[in-house]
Amino acid sequence: MNPTETLDTTSEILPGGDTKNDLLWRTSGPESSCSENREHRGKPAPCHRHCDFSSIYSKDLLPNPDGEGPTQRFLQALVHILLAHVSSTFDRTCKVLDFHHPHQLMEGLDGFSLELPDQPENLEQLLVDCRDTLKYGVKTGHPRFFNQLSSGLDVIGMAGEWLTSTANTNMFTFEISPVFILMEDVMLKKMREKVGWSPEEGDGLFCPGGSMSNLYSILLARYKFFPEVKLRGMAAIPKLALFTSEHSHYSIRKAAGVLGMGVENVFLVKCNERCADICRLCKPAVAPQQGLVPFYVSATAGTTVYGAFDPLGDIADVCESHGLWMHVDAAWGGGLLMSKKHAGKLRGIERAASVTWNPHKMMGVPLQCSAILVRQKGLLQECNQLCAEYLFQPDKHYDVTYDTGDKSIQCGRHVDVFKLWLMWKAKGSEGFGSQINCCLENAEYLFNKLENRADFELVFKTKPEHSNVCFWYIPDSLRAAPRGPEWNRKLHEVAPKVKAKMIEEGIVMVGYQPLGEKANFFRCVFSNPATSREDVDLLVDEIARLGHDL
Amino acid sequence: MNPTETLDTTSEILPGGDTKNDLLWRTSGPESSCSENREHRGKPAPCHRHCDFSSIYSKDLLPNPDGEGPTQRFLQALVHILLAHVSSTFDRTCKVLDFHHPHQLMEGLDGFSLELPDQPENLEQLLVDCRDTLKYGVKTGHPRFFNQLSSGLDVIGMAGEWLTSTANTNMFTFEISPVFILMEDVMLKKMREKVGWSPEEGDGLFCPGGSMSNLYSILLARYKFFPEVKLRGMAAIPKLALFTSEHSHYSIRKAAGVLGMGVENVFLVKCNERCADICRLCKPAVAPQQGLVPFYVSATAGTTVYGAFDPLGDIADVCESHGLWMHVDAAWGGGLLMSKKHAGKLRGIERAASVTWNPHKMMGVPLQCSAILVRQKGLLQECNQLCAEYLFQPDKHYDVTYDTGDKSIQCGRHVDVFKLWLMWKAKGSEGFGSQINCCLENAEYLFNKLENRADFELVFKTKPEHSNVCFWYIPDSLRAAPRGPEWNRKLHEVAPKVKAKMIEEGIVMVGYQPLGEKANFFRCVFSNPATSREDVDLLVDEIARLGHDL
Known part of the structure; x- marks a missing residue:
């Protein structure tokens, strides 16, 4: 801990109060220009019951039989730090980041050391570490952070994620995630409705990011046309060709590499000024070349750099006439389906066989929250199931059709739906x-x-x-x-x-x-x-x- | 909201106080046998400043210019609910779960509806929804929850995850995750040290679960022996055979399916009583059969059902003499490396080319936290990089060797390291x-x-x-x-x-x-x-x- 700083754990959190939260940390560090810091500096804490965390260790917290008090006080002190961070995130007098080079952070700054000890450290040190972790990070929710497609700090979404971590469960079965499993079901149905599919159609999953959602789309397309690939591998099926635009996300090429199709077998269709001129180029391209069988097209709704929309209707025509799987990578553009004014930019998406849509981008949901939506019911399950009996017992006493674990290429799967559900x-x-x-x-x-x-x-x-x-x-x-x-x-x-x-x-x-x-x-x-x-x-x-x- | 229940938002959170936190929710629901509920029922709230969340909406929170007060009060009310959940998790008079069938939860219970509205709901309803989500869930941290390899609710780990969601950033570059990127580097180095590799060796990544970590191991092994597969696909290389025991985790077979090798080309070596009799069976098995080229063995350190350890040293001998990639799936058993008493059960792991180790299992870290450790430096990057310039600019002004994004098959990657770092x-x-x-x-x-x-x-x-x-x-x-x-x-x-x-x-x-x-x-x-x-x-x-x- 920096000796010039004082950890004030004495202030009170007043859930029903009207007064502003008091600053937990008085600092003379680089963020001292923050209005929040200026405003509160030196102000006496409203509550003087002092809690000395320097003699308390994690073993003193729950499940220790006397741990309830210390646990609550520790978490409340942490929440103080988090609330100060939330406030300063939206405070334009605070910086977006306080830059340090990797070697500076690695060497340790003002008592902030990344090194991992053999012996436990006390809770005071942990709180200091929490504060410093936020201090040397980047405020991705700051109004002046324009650096990434995902930005913002939605308070409700963040609250949802706090709850998710407190619930600390896993998405494989209804048995251990009854509420979240059903929320995911309801949410995916709603998202498919926004895409424009009928209520009887479709399936889906939340995945760890849009790249994984895109990978699922290729995996499903391959299985749909060549189901023998699951057991027998690529050696049992023809060489495949994939099509997407030169401005599409690199995850399509990455996934083709991972899935054993080869990065070079992804054909990058030339773009017009902004979007794929796919209707002009796709027709000749889909003719077998180099002994490859075309089977998959990924159209982009909202390209990463330009934010362009491929002509989805035209691409759907090409895919239909050639019997190709049409995927729409709407990781970035999918959010526009929520806007009556802008949803028309995705016209034609309802003709896709699969859609990637990342609510953690345009909808401002905390990271990560990405969905793969699939039009054909049952395909995800058929493609991925291996029926591990230690997890998916068929003789359970409830309706096991809600157990999603075997649809996934993961086993454990993080609960990504709750924050989105709560925000909705x-x-x-x-x-x-x-x-x-x-x-x-x-x-x-x-x-x-x-x-x-x-x-x-x-x-x-x-x-x-x-x-x-x-x-x-x-x-x-x-x-x-x-x-x-x-x-x-x-x-x-x-x-x-x-x-x-x-x-x-x-x-x-x-x-x-x-x-x-x-x-x-x-x-x-x-x-x-x-x-x-x-x-x-x-x-x-x-x-x-x-x-x-x- | 259930009319028989009263939402009490008037109690005070006292970070420095000694008194026990008061129950936020007075309920006559199925959990009324909880000692916590009994103890506090009807007790007058200690603070009488009332906050009426029924007229406040999410638009009134930050970044609304007047949002700071409501934001703090809302988050404090939520924390009350979360703290009550944490307490009841460790309270043996509370149930592990309050079971309802899927159709009951789908139809809605006592005012808890999963449906997604067109119009916003007020914050009072959201708090009720948060409470109900926890109420109808499963307490995976309860001392009597023995259902899954991941159990427990580590308060420090949970605190780490609250901070992670508040920081809300992504692991692709040092630029937007300076602290977390370096923490991951330090942590992976420490984990490799526990595996027994020299400090100069190795690389790694945190992945969304052990199945993904195992998938990485096969992907890396394939690239190591047949680097042309990345560009040209499986058609350019021989048919491959993988070996693991019949008690290994199903993710090895699943990954072989995903990667285009075929599930049936994973040979499941018979087990003795508990563990793989791999040394007896591997030698003949590695001889080319059905035109397949053996290249990969996954040994298990801690099988899912029996918790058995394959004879790692013997398997390493076989792999070395036949030039095979040796992976150790220590998702479950890796935690034992932290115990001087039990680490010897993994003897031989230091001879592996890659290791899966899930701190979210035996080390009690909140979900998800799984690492793939790789012995050969640089291989992850070579195998997976595609050099997307919009993300990984080579002309940045800092040392870009810390940018991990291109090592990963994901693009965005959740921050999984902080909770583990804080617990350590x-x-x-x-x-x-x-x-x-x-x-x-x-x-x-x-x-x-x-x-x-x-x-x-x-x-x-x-x-x-x-x-x-x-x-x-x-x-x-x-x-x-x-x-x-x-x-x-x-x-x-x-x-x-x-x-x-x-x-x-x-x-x-x-x-x-x-x-x-x-x-x-x-x-x-x-x-x-x-x-x-x-x-x-x-x-x-x-x-x-x-x-x-x-």
Whole structure:
């Protein structure tokens, strides 16, 4: 523990009170510019019963027979730290991150050491470690964190995840997860309804991330056309070809590698300006080539970088006429199904055989929450079941059709549904819709703003379809210079340099990447309902300030 | 909300106080036998500032500019519910579960409805839903929950998971998970040290469960021997054969199916009494048969049902002499490496090329926490990387060797390390060791007890190697009857019948299954440090009481 800091465990949490929570930690560290810290610094704690955690150890907590009091006090002290983090996440006077290089964190900072001891440490040290873990991390819920498709900190979703960890159970059987198993059933049915499938159709699972959901789609397609592959392997079936666009997520290629189909047998269809020109290119491509049998197309609804939507209806036509499995990777775009205004962008998704949809992206659900939805009932079970009798006893006394474990390629499976279920109760379908509309309005606001700035250049001249806005910052030194390979080379260096300075300062975060022939450009994405237009203004001003002299 | 219940949101959480937390919920429901409920029923709440959540909605919480107060009060009310659940988990007068059939929960119970609304519900309803979700669930941390390899509710681990959800970030890059990425690095190094590899060797990842960790081991072995498979698929390499014992976890076969090798190409080596007689059978088996090329052996350290350890040293000899990849599935047994007394059971594990070790099993870490450890540095990265530039920019300003995302077959990856890291700080290596020793002592206590009971029969006459104790209950009606197929058929029905009654009563939970020729038997496993000898006594008495008249 840093000797310049004092752990104050004396303040009171008042569930029914009106006063603001008092700061648990008085710190002179790098976050002392936070308004929250300023406001509370030095203020006397309202409650003076002192709890000394330095002589208490984890063995003194429950299930120790005298553990109830210490357990409650420890968890309450932790909750104090977590609540302070939640508050500072939404406090614009707090930084998004307090950057340190890997070697600095590895060596240990101000008493924060990552090393694992042989002997137990006391609870005071653990609370300090918890505070420091948050302090040196990144506030992904900060209104000025634009770095990832998943952003925001939904209080209800977080509450749901606290409950999930307290329940600490597993999704394999109704027997040990009765409530969560049924919630998943209800939720997947609702999501399939939003996709547009009839209530009689369909199945699904929550998976550990969109890459795994996409892997399931290929696995299912392969089994559907070549069920013998399960027992006999790829040697028993023809060589397969998969199709997706060059802007699709890399998980399609990764999964093809894992599943033994080979990364090079995924054909990346050329894109138009933004989205797959798949209807033009798919027809010849599906003809057998190099002895391969085409069987699977993954269309993207919301590409990672551009946020573009492939023409789902046209792709469905191609898949139907050639008898191909149509998957829609709507990991990023699926959320738009919740918005009456934007759902039309996914028209044609109802014709898919499977859909990936990550509520942890556009719907703001805490990580992880990704679903694979499958149109054909029973296929998941047939494809994956091995009937381990120690887990899935057929002679149980309840309706075992709810035991989902054998549908999965996992055995134990984390409970990912509860946070989404609770958020859905809290917002209703309509609340999700409004939240998503606001994110897309922010994107349009940024787009319009950049259109009118001479020091920025948009990657596309047309309005964003999703909440992705892609742009270059053009420093003074490049503005008047003649364009060409050298200019491009210089432009390519601008975004990384701006980003490096941005991370050191820590007041805003946005990502960049090259794509195809295009030099490094910024990609700003909006999925955080906490973000306002002022935050968008600040982002633009910050990039210009940091990049001006490059 | 059930009209017979009152939501009391007026009590106070006193982080520094000495008094016991007051019951938030006064209920006349099925758990009213809980001492906690009895004790607090009707007791006046200590604090009378009332907070009416029925007029507050999620939109009133942060990031709403006036949201800080309501957010803190809502989360504090939730924490009240969670703390009550934690207390009742360790309270032996509370049931392990309050069983309802799927259709009962689906139809809705006492105002608890799983249905998803279009319009938002108020925070009062959400808190009721949270309470009910826990109420109708299973207390997997209860001292009398013996049903699964994962049991227990470690308070520090749970606290770690609360923090993880509050931090809400992702493991792909150091950029957005600086602390957790380094913690994972430090933790995996420590785990490899426990396996016995030199500090220079090795790599690893936390995966969503042991099945995925086992899948990684096969994926890596295949890539190691046939790197062309990544790009060109299984068609470019020979047909492969895998070896494991007939008692190994089904995930080995499942993964072989997923990876395109075929479930039938996993050869299940016969077992002796308990463990793989792999050294006797492996030598002829590894000779090419049916045109297959042997490349991989998975030895099990702690089988799922018997808790047996394969002879790792002998298997290592076979693998070395035939040039096969040796994997050790120590998902269940890996925890014993933390115990000086029991680590010797895994002797030979240091010769493995890869190891699966699930701290969420024997080490009592909350779900999920599973690691794949790999001896060859760099192989994970080579095998799985696709270098998506939007995520893994090579021109970042920090040391990008810490970016783990491209080692993984997932893209986003949940932070599974923090809870384990915090528990390790709290217990030290030695604390884990004692905890595991206690679990194995409980197993020995049960074994000794059953040896002396005429109404029980042990599946093995020798002491358990791990904490699994397998046994039959023999009701009076079968005790004197002549043994034979009919007797076996009747015995087979005993465990399911006892289990059905047990679940209806809900005071204890233990699993059963058949195995090979053996009729359904109970498998009791100990991984919960809350379990005492009295709980073991109760389990035995309960089975005898419920099964006596069968």
